[in-house]
Amino acid sequence: MILTTPAPGYDVPALFPGIERCSATATRLHPRRGTPDRRASHLGGPLWWPADEPWPACAAEHLVPVELAVPAAVRARLDRADPARGWSGYEAAIAELASEIPGFGGVDHRTGSALGYSARREPAPGWKVGGWPAWPTTDPRPMCCVHCGAPMRQLLQIDSGEWGDPQRWRPREEDRLRPGTAEHTAASEPTGVVAGRSGLYRIFGCPCSPDAPVLVDPQ
Ligand SMILES: [Zn+2]
Numbered sequence: 001m002i003l004t005t006p007a008p009g010y011d012v013p014a015l016f017p018g019i020e021r022c023s024a025t026a027t028r029l030h031p032r033r034g035t036p037d038r039r040a041s042h043l044g045g046p047l048w049w050p051a052d053e054p055w056p057a058c059a060a061e062h063l064v065p066v067e068l069a070v071p072a073a074v075r076a077r078l079d080r081a082d083p084a085r086g087w088s089g090y091e092a093a094i095a096e097l098a099s100e101i102p103g104f105g106g107v108d109h110r111t112g113s114a115l116g117y118s119a120r121r122e123p124a125p126g127w128k129v130g131g132w133p134a135w136p137t138t139d140p141r142p143m144c145c146v147h148c149g150a151p152m153r154q155l156l157q158i159d160s161g162e163w164g165d166p167q168r169w170r171p172r173e174e175d176r177l178r179p180g181t182a183e184h185t186a187a188s189e190p191t192g193v194v195a196g197r198s199g200l201y202r203i204f205g206c207p208c209s210p211d212a213p214v215l216v217d218p219q
């Protein structure tokens with residue numbers, strides 16, 4: 001069945017001359033409920049897939065944008081830079097940031113943060129001290145010390161389970177455990193602690209000043 005979209009109520013190009021240069025063709029799919037054949041185009045429903053072919057999984061490292069606080073000393077140097085006295089001080093401070101932050105993309109002077117990119121690897125799940133924090137429910141957000149502005153490091157991760165993706169993180173010694181058994185539960189969820197809705201609870205500390213207050217972030 002061919003479905004027809006009515007013409008717009010206004011002559012948009014006449015109202016906004018030149019806007020037609022920004023037009024793009026959209027093909028409306030008009031999905032409707034039905035019982036699709038496996039070979040026909042459809043959204044959802046049964047999928048034709050070779051029985052001996054593994055389900056595809058992405059193994060690429062994804063770059064995600066990060067926003068880090070500019071260290072106070074570097075920020076002071078940036079603030080002192082004066083065009084009348086040449087930009088060498090400014091350029092030196094920027095070069096220092098670029099050497100420390102992967103994919104450095106500049107400084108947001110409004111927020112005082114440096115922008116860059118980071119390869120997102122899957123951080124280890126389970127209870128752990130140190131290591132990288134995971135951000136499964138929000139985008140990564142800067143955790144900065146309220147005293148000195150330094151990027152904080154994860155001190156402790158409290159997790160609702162130990163294995164995350166079992167194929168990747170389950171210890172080899174526990175491969176033999178069968179789901180549904182008490183032994184399996186004792187290994188995969190040993191503490192019985194559930195953070196939020198089966199998530200994470202992390203504590204961050206400042207690497208420069210141990211007396212600074214810690215920050216917590218639930219995921
Ligand atoms: Zn600090």
